[in-house]
Amino acid sequence: MNIITGGTLQRVTRTPSHTIPQQLEKEIDKLLIDTPILPGATAATAKSHRKEMLQCKNTLVSSGSWSQQQNDAKNRDIAVGMQAVIETALMNGLINDPKSQLSVIVHTNNPPTPLCSEEASKSFFHPGVRDNLAVESTVTSRIKTNNMFLRLGHQVLFCSMYGTKRESSEQQMHFDTMCATHPNLLAFQANHNPPVDLSGATYIYTNGQNEKTIIGVRITQANIPSEKCSLFIGNNSHDARTGKHLVSLSDYIRTVREDNMPEGCTVNSRRDFFELINIQNMIS
DSSP: OEEEETTEEEEOOOOOTTTSOHHHHHHHHHHHHHOSSOTTOOTTTHHHHHHHHHHHHHHHHHHSEEEEOSOHHHHHHHHHHHHHHHHHHHHHHHHHOTTOEEEEEEEESSSOGGGSOSSOOGGGSOGGGTTOHHHHHHHHHHHHHHHHHHHTGGGEEEEEEESSOOSSHHHHHHHHHHHHHOTTEEEEEOSSOOOGGGOEEEEEEEOTTOOEEEEEEEOOOTTSOOSOEEEEEESSTTSHHHHHHHHHHHHHHHHHHHHTOOTTOOHHHHHHHHHHHHHHHHHO
16 A cells, blocks of 8 residues: 655555454554654654654564664664554554553563653663664653553553662652552562563553454663564464464563562552463463
8 A cells, every 4th residue: 555645655565454453553554654753763864764664564564573683773763663653553542442452561671661750861771872862752752652551541451570670769769659559550570680582562452343462562671772673463372473472471470470479468469460360361
């Protein structure tokens, strides 16, 4: 499918509906075409970045996966830029379809970057990208979507699993406060950080027609340089496109469960623990 925007011919590849729900794909395409400057770009790089993002999306939905091994800024511009677009598409899907549901599973060294401050902080980023406005825009966009996910209440279950608290006590306190004020935000600290290849987030989206989509993003957080990055998409945990990516996540959840056994804990802690079991069942 060809779309003309700003005098430029852009190509969008539509995939069979069994790969990704049609409405969700349309929403992603619309964002990729209509957003003036996509996350991961600046005004100077907007045109070339859009082309790369469209190529990433086309590969992702046609083959079920996309990966890249370049310098950290380039990895982050595409992988986290696409993550930001997908999160916005999911957010719009939830708002437009009140029967839809989303589980967000974040598995990273530290608590989720977008939920640790109301705005992007320089300390979020490692020195190599600290002054990179394109990389910063990916976090700025995701601060908005992640906070909206929490405001959507029962439609969204947001689960964070991490091994190490934030170096900034202010950022850690901000995240802890978010957990205390949003019942749909669960946090589990494990005794170990997740494997580097697992670092990222997994989204399980079910629309009002009961069509299920699993989307994964694998890249280090912005405070650690990445050597590679990848995305994947499929319909269920038994799908060949997603199953192999979910095995390590299931193993890490098992470790987190062992580190957070509910003996002697509060009622809320027990509830959260059993929610974690449900999450593991969703990807097993």
